[in-house]
Amino acid sequence: MPATRRAPRPAAPDPAAFAVAEAGLAALAGLAPSDVLRRRLERAAPLAGAIDSPPDLASPGWAALLDAVTVQETRLFRAAPQLLALTALLPALPGGPLRLLSAGCASGEEAWSLAILAAAQGIEAEVLGLDLCRPALALAEAARYPAGPPDALREVPGAFLPWFTRDAGWVLPRADGLTRPVFRRTNLLDLPEETGRFGAILCRNVLIYLLPAARDAVLRGLVARLLPGGALLLGPTDMPGPGLPLRAEPGTHAIWRRL
Numbered sequence: 001m002p003a004t005r006r007a008p009r010p011a012a013p014d015p016a017a018f019a020v021a022e023a024g025l026a027a028l029a030g031l032a033p034s035d036v037l038r039r040r041l042e043r044a045a046p047l048a049g050a051i052d053s054p055p056d057l058a059s060p061g062w063a064a065l066l067d068a069v070t071v072q073e074t075r076l077f078r079a080a081p082q083l084l085a086l087t088a089l090l091p092a093l094p095g096g097p098l099r100l101l102s103a104g105c106a107s108g109e110e111a112w113s114l115a116i117l118a119a120a121q122g123i124e125a126e127v128l129g130l131d132l133c134r135p136a137l138a139l140a141e142a143a144r145y146p147a148g149p150p151d152a153l154r155e156v157p158g159a160f161l162p163w164f165t166r167d168a169g170w171v172l173p174r175a176d177g178l179t180r181p182v183f184r185r186t187n188l189l190d191l192p193e194e195t196g197r198f199g200a201i202l203c204r205n206v207l208i209y210l211l212p213a214a215r216d217a218v219l220r221g222l223v224a225r226l227l228p229g230g231a232l233l234l235g236p237t238d239m240p241g242p243g244l245p246l247r248a249e250p251g252t253h254a255i256w257r258r259l
């Protein structure tokens with residue numbers, strides 16, 4: 001019987017390099033140790049092993065490791081009921097023009113969904129997407145998503161489907177009538193002053209990957225970027241800690257308003 005060939009296993013990470021990588025990722029981006037991070041670090045063992053500088057976003061080694069270990073799962077109109085609740089709030093949100101932030105935007109589906117929500121109501125809005133992962137940001141700029149299966153438009157409510165076109169296996173937000181979001185590589189732990197302030201900030205499915213202290217720091221930074229009356233949309237299991245100037249938006253899930 002012919003011997004079956006197994007795919008080569010990735011090199012086992014050197015425990016010392018692994019510990020340095022884990023500590024550096026925590027210091028740099030607030031990433032919490034977890035099984036997911038451990039598996040991703042194991043796959044990225046050659047990258048982790050090659051790091052020879054202190055944690056720094058600008059260092060090629062650390063940037064490549066962050067690209068490799070961060071989780072980019074996202075979808076167009078993900079958690080659509082929450083986005084529809086935001087739609088109802090949009091006309092009364094502060095800012096002129098309205099500014100919307102997708103904090104931890106991954107490959108940009110959330111930012112493009114926000115641009116469509118505003119355009120569909122005839123609201124002029126600037127949308128900014130921030131993330132650390134360079135390949136994800138490149139996909140966000142390209143704004144061409146594999147059509148599936150699973151269908152890339154499966155969570156898009158029918159009223160918003162006309163804002164997309166299909167092209168040979170890809171789904172694209174329509175170019176006409178939409179203001180393109182702007183995407184930047186930025187650490188949410190260290191938001192620069194020039195990021196400005198926003199009428200709404202979405203930080204969904206990001207805080208779950210962070211250490212408690214990093215979660216608090218990111219939330220404090222984001223709340224400071226909200227205009228009074230602005231809306232903060234978090235993931236389903238996120239809860240802003242006490243002491244932040246927020247009140248829960250009645251009748252919605254995981255939406256808070258800045259006092």
Ligand SMILES: C[S@@+](CC[C@H](N)C(=O)[O-])C[C@H]1O[C@@H](n2cnc3c(N)ncnc32)[C@H](O)[C@@H]1O
Nearest residue numbers: 029070073074104106131132133187188204205
């Ligand atoms: C699972 S995706 C969430 C995408 C989108 N918000 C959604 O809900 O569909 C999490 C993203 O957060 C980003 N991220 C994690 N820590 C970050 C940090 N400290 N600064 C900026 N982005 C971060 C990751 O690179 C990843 O793209």
